[in-house]
Amino acid sequence: MAAPVQRRVRAHLLISGRVQGVGLRLFVHRLAHRLGLAGFVRNLHDGRVEAEAEGAPAAVQQLIDAVRAGPQGARVTAVDLAWETPRNESGYQIRTDADA
DSSP states (O other): OOOOOOEEEEEEEEEEEEOOSHHHHHHHHHHHHHHTTTEOOOOOSSSOOEEEEEHHHHHHHHHHHHEEEETTOOOEEEEEEEOOOOOOOOOOEEEEEEEO
């Protein structure tokens, strides 16, 4: 008997505060990779950071919780969270703010 397929979720995050130029994108990328998540993180022109993370529900929640605290040097004041339909992507990317 095959193991059950694990359910996937996808979270879209808009992170506000002192979040650019403080290593937040690299922090998110490293954690997402370690948790086996797919998606991306990028700076936005308005000073926020946008991230999407897809994978096992517990892993996505762990990333969300870590982002709310942020890395040393960051000051996260808000995380706007929206749940989206998983896209069955693989890999996690740091995108430039010009990437669509």
